Amino acid sequence: MRLYWLHKAMNPTTRTSERNSDKLLFTPGPLTTSATVKAAMLRDLGSRDYEFIATVRAIRQKLLAIGGQPDESLYTTILLPGSGTYGVEAALSSIVPANGRLLLIVNGAYGKRMMKIAAVHKIETQVLSYAENVIPDLSAIEAALAADNTITTVAVVHCETTTGILNPIAAIGALVKSFGQTYIVDAMSSFGAIPIDLAACHIDYLISSSNKCIEGVPGFSFTLARKDGLIAAEGHARSLSLDLVAQWRELDASGQFRFTPPTHTLLAFHQALLELEAEGGVDGRAARYKANHDVLMYGMQAMGFRAYLAPDVSSYIISTVYYPTHPNFSFERFYQTLNEKGYVIYPGKLGEVDCFRIGNIGRLYPADLEGLLAAVQETLHVMQIPQLGLEAR
Ligand SMILES: *Cc1c(COP(=O)(O)O)cnc(C)c1O
Numbered sequence: 199m200r201l202y203w204l205h206k207a208m209n210p211t212t213r214t215s216e217r218n219s220d221k222l223l224f225t226p227g228p229l230t231t232s233a234t235v236k237a238a239m240l241r242d243l244g245s246r247d248y249e250f251i252a253t254v255r256a257i258r259q260k261l262l263a264i265g266g267q268p269d270e271s272l273y274t275t276i277l278l279p280g281s282g283t284y285g286v287e288a289a290l291s292s293i294v295p296a297n298g299r300l301l302l303i304v305n306g307a308y309g310k311r312m313m314k315i316a317a318v319h320k321i322e323t324q325v326l327s328y329a330e331n332v333i334p335d336l337s338a339i340e341a342a343l344a345a346d347n348t349i350t351t352v353a354v355v356h357c358e359t360t361t362g363i364l365n366p367i368a369a370i371g372a373l374v375k376s377f378g379q380t381y382i383v384d385a386m387s388s389f390g391a392i393p394i395d396l397a398a399c400h401i402d403y404l405i406s407s408s409n410k411c412i413e414g415v416p417g418f419s420f421t422l423a424r425k426d427g428l429i430a431a432e433g434h435a436r437s438l439s440l441d442l443v444a445q446w447r448e449l450d451a452s453g454q455f456r457f458t459p460p461t462h463t464l465l466a467f468h469q470a471l472l473e474l475e476a477e478g479g480v481d482g483r484a485a486r487y488k489a490n491h492d493v494l495m496y497g498m499q500a501m502g503f504r505a506y507l508a509p510d511v512s513s514y515i516i517s518t519v520y521y522p523t524h525p526n527f528s529f530e531r532f533y534q535t536l537n538e539k540g541y542v543i544y545p546g547k548l549g550e551v552d553c554f555r556i557g558n559i560g561r562l563y564p565a566d567l568e569g570l571l572a573a574v575q576e577t578l579h580v581m582q583i584p585q586l587g588l589e590a591r
Pocket of ligand 1: 227283286384386
């Protein structure tokens with residue numbers, strides 16, 4: 199809570215003035231975006247226009263700087279149309295060699311999605327699987343790498359958005375590097391809001407997308423990649439449009455995409471990057487999201503809701519809470535009632551336990567989370583659930 203009051207002192211306005219009447223999105227994306235990000239799209243720029251090419255150039259540089267590599271000597275940025283999954287599929291299908299073997303570390307839905315991608319592309323895969331509230335075991339990863347020297351590539355999700363659990367990408371990266379393997383990190387829901395130093399984490403490929411913590415609109419993914427790895431991966435691609443190396447070559451050669459770029463989305467994203475800088479970069483954004491998360495979890499727990507994750511493994515991106523046990527509780531009705539009040543939470547159950555998720559990323563401020571908490575309280579009242587009847591199973 200301390201951070202929240204600090205934040206409130208520094209940001210006295212609730213910024214409701216920049217809002218239209220859309221519902222607020224407490225989801226993992228698409229997210230609530232600023233009016234200025236949306237306004238940046240109200241232009242038609244040609245994909246070969248010098249101004250557009252300069253915008254793409256600036257976006258690529260700014261993203262590298264966020265990853266701690268401002269000078270572009272080791273790493274580069276590859277932008278690719280599509281949602282985040284297209285970026286993950288592009289990385290896996292472009293990088294793993296034909297006779298390669300992938301080690302996947304899985305503790306949620308997005309890890310499982312990488313399993314599906316590998317299966318579609320017939321990439322030989324070994325999976326280390328964990329429950330959705332459990333951090334992967336480093337010694338098991340080390341043992342798997344030591345036991346099988348045919349493994350070429352290791353992939354893991356940073357913030358598993360399924361629950362909000364935060365995986366130890368630096369420690370895993372050190373292991374992967376000690377075995378000389380390629381390291382791919384899906385940092386979709388963390389990049390821009392949780393500090394990540396690409397080199398310190400030994401990351402070869404980091405994938406994220408336009409509509410998560412940078413607070414742009416949907417339309418493309420981006421991959422921060424080591425150039426030596428890209429050069430070595432030449433010819434590995436299993437797809438034309440998702441060929442990461444070919445997309446990199448074209449971006450470097452002409453500054454352009456190979457095929458039609460999402461021009462409006464890129465304009466919005468450039469504006470979103472300027473707003474990230476104005477907020478104090480990753481640290482500033484992290485402070486706001488932490489404040490959002492603190493307000494949310496403090497309020498939910500005060501009402502009697504119980505968190506699914508232990509606080510020491512939980513991120514400040516999205517929060518998972520158990521369904522209340524009260525017989526009057528129906529998630530459908532809970533969701534619908536909040537929705538009618540203008541608050542969109544994130545439906546969809548976890549594997550084995552009855553939980554729901556609330557995101558606190560996007561253009562949301564602690565006052566918005568307070569608004570959501572008040573709406574939750576009213577909704578419980580409407581559903582005739584006394585607060586002390588909320589204890590979880
Ligand atoms: C959002 C997300 C993705 C990509 O999902 P899309 O729906 O394709 O944008 C992948 N991994 C994680 C961890 C995510 O949060």
